[in-house]
Amino acid sequence: MKRDVQRPADPGWRREWHDIIFEADSPAGRWFDIGLLVAILASIVLVAMETVPEYAAWQDQFVLCERILAGLFTIEYVMRLMTVRRPIKYAISFWGIIDVLSFLPTFIMPLMGASSASFVTLRAIRLLRVFRVLKLWRMMDDADELASAVWRSRNKIIVFLSVVLVAVTISGTLMYHIEHLDGAEGSGQFTSIPQAMYWAIVTMTTVGYGDIVPKTTLGKFISAALILLGYSLIIVPSTFVSAEIIQQTQTPDEPPCPHCAAVGQPVDAKYCYRCGDLLHV
Structure with missing residues (x-):
């Protein structure tokens, strides 16, 4: 499997921890990502429960749990910076910014007298890591095909x-x-x-x-x-996209039969499905 370009070149603890944190090939990496997803889901549930009036009495407990989870996310972010080849490049990347916004408002917004709930929900974006955990690379390829079909249909959609x-x-x-x-x-x-x-x-x-x-x-x-x-x-719109997907995924047919001119012959066919004559003379 192709490794991340941010993977440290020299062997050692940084490379080992990088494979655990950024990859899901090993059992340790898989369990790390599963634990991270559980923590993300728990933080989102906590933020949602804070807005329910019936649970106003539990507000302090919710805030405490939220800060504990934010602390865990902070440690995780520091570990990511320590185990990549270029920390600054990761920090300004899309996932690096999402990681910062997932925990930083929890500590800053209360000092400003504001709620961090709207920022904490950015953690939901990090749930996209489930594609890596579950090894759904085929699904990611399908998503690329869908995005390509939508892009090719952009003029019709506009x-x-x-x-x-x-x-x-x-x-x-x-x-x-x-x-x-x-x-x-x-x-x-x-x-x-x-x-x-x-x-x-x-x-x-x-x-x-x-x-x-x-x-x-x-x-x-x-x-x-x-x-x-x-x-x-x-x-x-779905018709436009479906047509592009079909055009992209369909395999070319064999030339028509030289005897009866029947089209739509299978690619590996030796004889015509209609007249039975040899296709390639």
Whole structure:
């Protein structure tokens, strides 16, 4: 397996600890990452529980546990810096910044009289290490294929989003004016065109919060048309991406049969599936 370029070149304790902390090939490395994931999940649960009013009496215990976990994350971060070849490069990398933000606000924000909950949730990003722990490299390859398909479909997706934006703008503007005709009953909800565009987005995506509803007959007709339009458009982006994935993963077929011109011959076929004649004469 290809090692990290940050792995120390000289053998010794730094290389051994680097393999444990940054790799999951050995049992020690695997258990280290599993323990780290458990600590991350525990810290996220603690931050979430601090916001529940029913558990206000446990606030001090939650804060204490959170600080203990933040201390463990601090030790982990220092160990990562000590076991890489270029500590500064790791510190300014994406994962290095995420590691710092996962524990530093816990110690700084209370001194400023603010809550660190919003920063602590950045630890959820570190749960992506589960791909390494579970050895799901195949899944990572599939994710790369999906990202590549989305990128190749970007022009079609941009055109699609532009059409949706135009539809939202037109329907929102129409709904605003229709609901304000002659002091209509629903004019109090459609207070502005942006408000009406918000309603159009909620309606087109078939979410339907119900906080803003049309009252006029014509407004209800536009609402129904927008819902049907949303149903027909919601599958369009997935179609673009699916077509690109199929084009990327499909294997080329053999040339057509020279006798019956049947296409779609398997790559390793020797005889035509339709007429049975030899393909390669």
